[in-house]
Amino acid sequence: MRPYQRQIAERIAEIVDPGDLDLSSLFSVPPDSTLGDLAFPCFQLARTLKEAPPRIAERIAEAAWEFPWLAEVVAAGPYVNFLYDSGAFSRDVLARVIAAGEAFGTSDVGEGKTVVVEFSSPNIAKHLAVHHLRSTMLGQVMVNLLRASGYSVVALNHLGDWGTNFGKLLAAWERYGEEEGLEDSLIETSDDPVALFNKLYVRINSEIETDPQLEETARAWFRKLEAGDPVARERWQRIRDVSWARFEKVYKRLGVSFDEVIGESFYEDKMPEIIDELAKTGLLVESEGAEVVALEEEIPPLLIRKRDGSTLYGTRDLASAEYRWGRWQFSRALYVVDAGQGLHFRQVFGVLRRLGRSYADRLEHTEFGIMRMNVDGQWIKGRTRKGQIVLLEDVLDDATALAREVVLRKNPDLGDSIEEIAEAVGVGAVVFSDMKARRGRDVNFDLEKFLSFEGETGPYLQYTHVRFCGILRKSEIDSSDHGDGSLLVEAEEKALLLCLDRFDTVIARAALEAEPSILSQYLLDLAGEFNAYYAKHRIISDDGDLTRHRLSLIDALRVVLSRGLRILCLEPLERM
Template sequence: MVPREISSLISSNWTCRGLFYLRPNKEEIMNSKQQVVSALAAVLPDTMTAAEIEAKIERPKSDGNGDFAFPTFFLAKELHQAPQLIAQGLLAQIDQSNFEQVVVAGPYINFFLDKTQVGATILNEILNDPNSYGSSDLGNGGKVPIDMSSPNIAKPMSMGHLRSTVIGNALANILTKVNYQPVKINHLGDWGTQFGKLMAAYKMWGSEAEVKADPINTLQKYYVRFHQEDKENPALDDDARAWFKKLEDGDEEATELWKWFRSESLKLFMKIYDLLDIQFDSFNGEAFYNDKMTEVVKMLEDKHLLQESKGAEIVDLDKYDLNPALIKKTDGATLYITRDLAAAIYRKRTYDFVQSLYVVGNEQQNHFKQLKAVLKELGFDWSDDIHHIQFGLITQGGRKLSTREGRVILLENVLDDAIKLARKQIDEKNPELAHADEVAKAVGVGAVVFHDLKNERRNNFDFDLAEVVRFEGETGPYVQYAHARAESILRKAGQPDLTAVDKSISDPGVWKVIKALGQFKDVIQRAAREYEPSVVAKYAIQLSKDFNQYYAHSKILVEDDEKMARLALVQAVSDVLKSSLALLGVKAPDEM
């Protein structure tokens, strides 16, 4: 059998990986999986390309079956042999010199990597440059605006906004790590008919003093009352519409009220963003686009896309199998989608983005389909680069939360509760801890943020405070704790310089940890491809578990030849856990 060249893989610079084209670098070609590919390529029939072989290689679920496995079922037909016999036949020919061992288990060929050598390579890579470990170049520096958080003025920020905020923030971090340039945009809900309602309510029942004393709660109270009363008295809605029209036309009283409501609200939002340690590149909300909508309407007119229907102006989207997009209401006022059209065009012009993301709940998917369809009708090909990063609904007791009905979970309360609980735990478990308040904040907030990110973002979840602020099991604090333990060991060891030490470890108990460390880059790339922070969160839990397991069964600080190598492992775990948490927007205190 003629050994098959794998040069095709090496010389072709581009490898297709899902949505992205990725130029493999040197170490990637030399990585462990490629060693398996080339070992197999040398003994398999010429008809199989290296890429086909690579696609068949799998990672065994149980570690008794090695690090990589190659099933032979699919060769049975071609070779007219039982898979078991094929496996044995191939094994006899395989060059095993690069592996600890290669064995046959039924129809599988299982490859065991050289643990000491692979381990030392990975640890060196991490310690040489911990900050860039796991990064890669998928994005070529392309700009990616991320529409995120976007709370509504005069309403309290709820758990729903937390989702958008922390998912958007984590995606920004993850995309940065694969060399995109995210632009975090807080598309504030500072425009729209709810301001008409709010103004109408304020004029009827409001007082300046009451608002000043407790802005958001008071405004919220007016809003809820408005909705209660307009059920009986629909005329109130006309009043609200009139007020919003005044605002849109630049009426002085309306504008003053709007500015006031907005600035009071923003002050309170900033407190929460500070607590989460999240910064934005832009606060251009809906109002920002107010003067940019006549152009959009004109574009639609020029392309003859606008139709009149029941007194309103619409774009028909029948051919997209969508309901019509309502651009202007009967009274001439614009709508949500009109502003989003203006925003999308503005972002393309301003950032020349390669992708444009909107981290918005899944209940708005119809809206984003319409948005993309209208942009497409306008002839903008980049409509395809817009992605609605939808996430699941948060319910309570199985019911949807509703601001209008005054059923909200206040984010501020949740965060406060979590911090208090963390503080209580510190007092019980580590009363001597310095900076206890700061650590309590990191742990409490970390628990809430991590809880929000650890599950697939499309899943709905029912809010349960006890679950959100849980510190045991698969939680943010669990990961933080593993990191703090690692740091504690390094402190006890006197923080030695580990970059140059021999990192060969013979203890087989470290292998799971090493393997997990080696997967960091793949994990980040998958998270970026799928816009899915939970991939990173799950990885952080897995690495923490592997490390805790090792920690519980082996003593690290014992004087022997491999002590420094073990410390290098601990340092690497600490670095990667800290990076993982940082990607999620969670802090990693050195002690807790």
């Protein structure tokens, strides 16, 4: 809690006896800034004190308040409103921001704790598509938020590199690889080897429909892969390598990186152990020829082994949870996976709970809404098979091209840096539009909206940052000569300082709730407040003292916006 609020809560506790009521959780913000900066509603106290709220409010307001930073304490009906002294408040907030510098907003609540965040997790032999954007960016931003809160974080990519479909791919490779241009020696040097794999996959799927025999060939190839057959293994490894190389290019553009890339294949030899345990404890039961673990009444059992004895991805998720716990002893483990898998995770977590795993309650499915594609005017859930897949790279390219056009029009003399700026603005627009709404909401993939640069958008935030930089540059006053803020008494300045004051709690809440939009909304708020202020007041004026104090505010705003943008994987620019 912020210092002012804590001190006020303590003082109230001296004036009236709160019993076991936690006063600090009761504060709110007055609906109108002219009423005050902090409000204390007396309803809860009325219950314990058996006294009317307005009377309590009066008693509190009339008591002695001797904090130098407090200008006014007034009772307003059942509320007590506190008005900070503008000069003192400004000085205190700015001093905290300047002292912390780029570290402002960070905390140590997570110190000594580890959080594992599984996100992105694309399938190899395919391209990253727009629908991967959500898991990828939400996950990376959660990682950034948690790190800002002092947690040690493991950013984990649970690569989809295993399954019977690779049997199909290997069968296709053997059958018509050469004829499709997949000459062995050329794979690594090909422009787009992943596209070749895609073609093979599509082709064998359509051929399987007319020739069911081929299905058996594919299964045979997968068995070879499982058994460690050198040819199968080598080809699979190459598919994995070229796919990863391709992913990394996109990840780099998005500011995404991983500490660990552990594919599903990794858990192949780790499943028997947990299956044995399930069998020994009697949880594993036979059902319709398959082996399952029953769960509570309202959710269906988790399928552990198919009729043919092979495992499923649920089995792999059990093994991966065991592995992660053993290796990291996490205090939280997040699965950044779409909401369509809600049942699956409830089943997996449920099985671990039935096994008595202490860590089961630390697993969180931080789900997000699906991305819908517009097909003939209808918003539908994207399907890879129908070929309407939109490549993530293409979206980023479109965004960058459009950004380049706009930047060039608005600011033609940026020289060589135009390419970098266009990339930052374009990608920023796409990323931010995905971070803006609560993660649980479904999003319609509307390219026009993704590429919008006006209103509540990424470029708007970047533009605001550019303004900060422009002012600081133009003033030619060194930051060591900035004022302490005690001259900042305008209402708009108070609003901005209250905004700055909130930053650390915003980060903390966003990390706790694994909800990037809390930060996005906050930054929009900050930028909006600033732009209104900027239109109304001059920062650099003839009044040298006032100028120096206002520059101090601008510098603090720049620090916070820059840090917030970085956490959201947007680049804070100096010019655009």
